[in-house]
Amino acid sequence: MRHIYLYRRSLPRLMEVVYWPLLDLLVWGFITVYLAQYRENLPGFVTFFIGALILWDILFRSHQGISVSFLEDVWAKNLLNLFASPLSYTEYIFSLMLVSVVKLVTVATIMAVLAWILYSFNIFLIGISLIPFVLNLIVMGWAIGIITTALILRFGQEAEVLAWALGFLFMPVSAVFYPVSVLPLFLKTLARFVPASHVFEGMRGVLSSGVFPLEELLWSSGLNAVYILAAFLFFRWNFVVVKRKGLLVRIGE
Amino acid sequence: MRESVVAVEGLTKVFKSLRAVDNVSFSIFPGEILGLLGPNGAGKTTIIHVLLGLTTPTSGNIQIFGLDLNKRRADIVQDVNFSSSYVSMPNSLTVKESLKVFARLYNIKNREKKIQELLEAFEIADIKDKLVRHLSSGQQSRLNLAKALINDPKVLFLDEPTASLDPDIADKTRTLLKSIKKERNISVLYTSHNMKEMEEMSDRIIFLHKGQIIAEGKPKEVIHRFGRANLEEVFLKVAREEVA
Numbered sequence: 380m381r382h383i384y385l386y387r388r389s390l391p392r393l394m395e396v397v398y399w400p401l402l403d404l405l406v407w408g409f410i411t412v413y414l415a416q417y418r419e420n421l422p423g424f425v426t427f428f429i430g431a432l433i434l435w436d437i438l439f440r441s442h443q444g445i446s447v448s449f450l451e452d453v454w455a456k457n458l459l460n461l462f463a464s465p466l467s468y469t470e471y472i473f474s475l476m477l478v479s480v481v482k483l484v485t486v487a488t489i490m491a492v493l494a495w496i497l498y499s500f501n502i503f504l505i506g507i508s509l510i511p512f513v514l515n516l517i518v519m520g521w522a523i524g525i526i527t528t529a530l531i532l533r534f535g536q537e538a539e540v541l542a543w544a545l546g547f548l549f550m551p552v553s554a555v556f557y558p559v560s561v562l563p564l565f566l567k568t569l570a571r572f573v574p575a576s577h578v579f580e581g582m583r584g585v586l587s588s589g590v591f592p593l594e595e596l597l598w599s600s601g602l603n604a605v606y607i608l609a610a611f612l613f614f615r616w617n618f619v620v621v622k623r624k625g626l627l628v629r630i631g632e
Numbered sequence: 633m634r635e636s637v638v639a640v641e642g643l644t645k646v647f648k649s650l651r652a653v654d655n656v657s658f659s660i661f662p663g664e665i666l667g668l669l670g671p672n673g674a675g676k677t678t679i680i681h682v683l684l685g686l687t688t689p690t691s692g693n694i695q696i697f698g699l700d701l702n703k704r705r706a707d708i709v710q711d712v713n714f715s716s717s718y719v720s721m722p723n724s725l726t727v728k729e730s731l732k733v734f735a736r737l738y739n740i741k742n743r744e745k746k747i748q749e750l751l752e753a754f755e756i757a758d759i760k761d762k763l764v765r766h767l768s769s770g771q772q773s774r775l776n777l778a779k780a781l782i783n784d785p786k787v788l789f790l791d792e793p794t795a796s797l798d799p800d801i802a803d804k805t806r807t808l809l810k811s812i813k814k815e816r817n818i819s820v821l822y823t824s825h826n827m828k829e830m831e832e833m834s835d836r837i838i839f840l841h842k843g844q845i846i847a848e849g850k851p852k853e854v855i856h857r858f859g860r861a862n863l864e865e866v867f868l869k870v871a872r873e874e875v876a
Contacts (some may be wrong), residue, residue, distance in 0.1 A: 456720040460779065463684045464737040465709050623688045625647055628681045 405551035413557040428556060429500045430582060433490045435555045437513055438575055439546050440486045441520025444479020445472075446527040446542035453536065453630055462627065468618050472611070475528075476521055483517065508591050512578045515596070518603040519574045520546065525610035529617040535630055554579040574602040634661050635698075637787055637819045638683065643692035645678050645843075652678045654843035656692075660787070663817040667824070667834030667851070669863070671871040674840040676823045677716075680789045683821070684714055696787060710738065712787045715780035717773055717795035723765035727756055727775055730764055731782060738783035750778040753808060755801075769796035777805060781812065788820045794829060802826075806833060827863035837863075841870050 452458045461471065494500040503509065527545045531538045552566055553575035559567055570576040581595035621627045636659035645653040653675040660666045668676040681687040683694065685705040694701040696708045721730040728747060735743040751757040754774040759767065767775065773796050780788060790809075794802040806829065812818060824830050830837060831851045839847035839854060847854045851863060858866045 451724070452722070455723045456718070457722045459684075459686060459716070459719045460721065460734070461737070462686055463709065463712075463714055464734065465706060465739070466737050467706065619688070622686065625645075625652075625678070625681070625687045628677075628686050 406556065409551070409557045409561050413561050416561075427583060427586065429494050430502060430586070431555045431579060433487065433494060433502055434513070434516060434578065434582065435550070435553070435575075436490055437483050437487050438516040438520045438523075438553075440483040441479050441517045442523040442527070442546040443520075443542065444482040445475040445521060445524025446531070446545075448475050448478045449524075449528045449531065450539060450542050453531070453539075458630060459628060468614070472525060472528075472614065475524070479521065479524065480517070483520075487513075508581070508585050508596075511596055512581055512599070515574055515578050515599040515603050518607055519549075522603070522606035522610040523549070525607075525614050529610075529614040532621045532630060533617050533626065535626070549573055549575060552576060554583075558583060571598075572602060574599040574606060577602070636661050636695075637697055638821070639693075639695040640679075640683070641693040643679065643682065643694065644690045645675070645682060645687065646690045651843050653682070653689075656840075656843070656845055658838055658845070658848070660819045660821060662786075662819055663813060664835045665813060665820040665822055665833050667822050667830045667837040668840060669823070669827070669830055669837055669867060670840035671867070673842075675843040676840060677791055678843075679840075680714065680716075680791050680821065680823065683789060684712070685709065710783065711785055712789070713738075713780045713783055713785040714789035714791065715773075715776040715793050716791035717776070717793065718791070719776070720772060721764050721775055721779060724763065726761050726763055727751070727767070728760040730775065731778060734779050734782050740783060746782065750781060753781075754778045755804070770798055770801050773797050774801065774805070777809075784816065786816075786818060788818055790820060790822045792824050793822075794824065794826065802829070809833070827867050831863050839866070839870060846870065 452461060462468070491502045494502060523546050527541045530541055530545075552562070552570040552573050554562075554570060555575070559570045559576055559580060562570060577595040577599035581592035581599070584590060584592040584595065618627075621630075638660040640659070641657045643653055643656045644651070652673075656675070656679065658666070668679065670676055678687065682689050683696070683701070685701060685708075696712065699708055701708060721727075722733065725733065728751070731747045731750065732743060735747060740746055748757070751760050754777060756771060756774050756778065759771060764772065764775065773793065777790075777793055780790070780793075793809075794805055797805060809820070810833070813820060822830070822833055824833075834851055836849060837847075837851050837854055838845055847857060847866075849857070855862060855866055858869060860866045860869065
């Protein structure tokens with residue numbers, strides 16, 4: 380009964396109940412559709428899948444590098460000490476971005492090495508084009524991380540689950556493991572406005588044709604510029620609101 | 633006429649239907665310890681949060697060092713610090729690492745020397761390599777106070793700084809704070825539920841009740857005004873809402 384009361388009052392907790400099953404259904408469902416179309420070419424999928432997995436993890440770690448690092452300050456009850464100091468919220472966000480870069484460089488290196496040892500897969504086969512695409516994934520991860528942080532500030536610790544979950548919301552429309560073409564029309568339209576979908580489509584393009592997908596890169600970079608700006612503006616607006624509502628001190632204590 | 637370092641005028645903070653702070657005005661002068669007293673929910677902590685710029689006031693004007701807090705917060709906080717028994721230091725760092733982090737945040741020169749001084753002053757030099765999460769609450773409070781003095785603040789906000797200290801360390805902390813205040817002419821806004829401590833520490837007190845100032849003056853004056861023997865009795869009278 381306690382849990383019923385809890386879930387009735389908490390939208391983030393309620394979301395969690397349907398969130399993971401829905402995402403699993405979408406992601407693996409579309410993969411199945413894709414595999415069913417190209418059964419005879421299955422070995423090529425290993426390259427796609429492992430590469431996609433590593434690149435998705437870069438986005439996810441970039442997101443977590445911000446949101447989980449922020450949560451660590453919340454859990455340590457150290458947030459007030461930080462925001463009472465000369466540190467501005469902009470400096471704080473930039474420092475979290477830096478932390479995320481350190482974390483994801485470590486994770487990406489480990490994954491790349493493991494992929495090479497276990498599957499003889501060399502991520503750098505994708506070539507020099509990998510660098511701008513990886514940078515785009517990092518920026519998108521930052522944008523999601525900043526938005527997550529703003530939401531946790533606003534809705535408190537019950538929104539903590541978003542620190543892990545919000546990134547996955549973009550997964551079905553990011554064309555990580557399957558191309559955008561397998562999506563239904565409305566999700567296809569949505570995917571066009573997700574920077575990561577252009578990164579993964581671009582990566583598939585490089586692997587299948589060897590041609591540098593400039594158009595995908597430009598789309599991804601342009602969308603990311605909008606995403607990161609929107610994330611900063613959202614955080615700034617939210618920071619003003621949480622200070623007015625006295626929420627900053629509640630989450631910090 | 634003495635010039636105040638903190639000047640608060642008509643401060644009001646409303647949270648939905650709750651008037652947490654209601655048209656409060658006061659000043660803190662150089663080298664003065666101003667005690668904020670009142671029952672839970674009187675608005676003491678909200679005032680400190682507003683003065684730190686962590687909560688935006690609904691209305692009112694706050695000047696610190698003659699600068700408008702609303703416009704010049706970044707300049708002001710360089711010379712301000714705070715300690716609260718409800719706020720911790722990063723728990724996965726060691727004592728010394730935590731102080732290093734804050735020394736950098738406040739851009740302190742001679743960091744090592746400053747940290748060593750504080751470690752010794754608060755008797756935590758022997759635990760400098762211990763993780764914060766492994767400290768006792770008393771040790772954590774002393775670390776918080778050390779952090780509060782890392783930038784040699786001119787104004788210090790202390791929210792129940794001795795709440796979890798044993799009588800010995802609490803007494804040492806009070807003595808240390810008084811000597812720091814005397815040596816550096818530091819101004820302190822102090823809250824505590826320990827009325828004896830408030831009498832001992834405060835040059836002046838402000839008694840808050842439901843967000844409003846109901847008495848202000850030297851501790852003895854306030855005690856006399858309420859016709860009680862000490863601040864403890866005044867507090868009980870106020871807390872039990874005998875005040876009209």
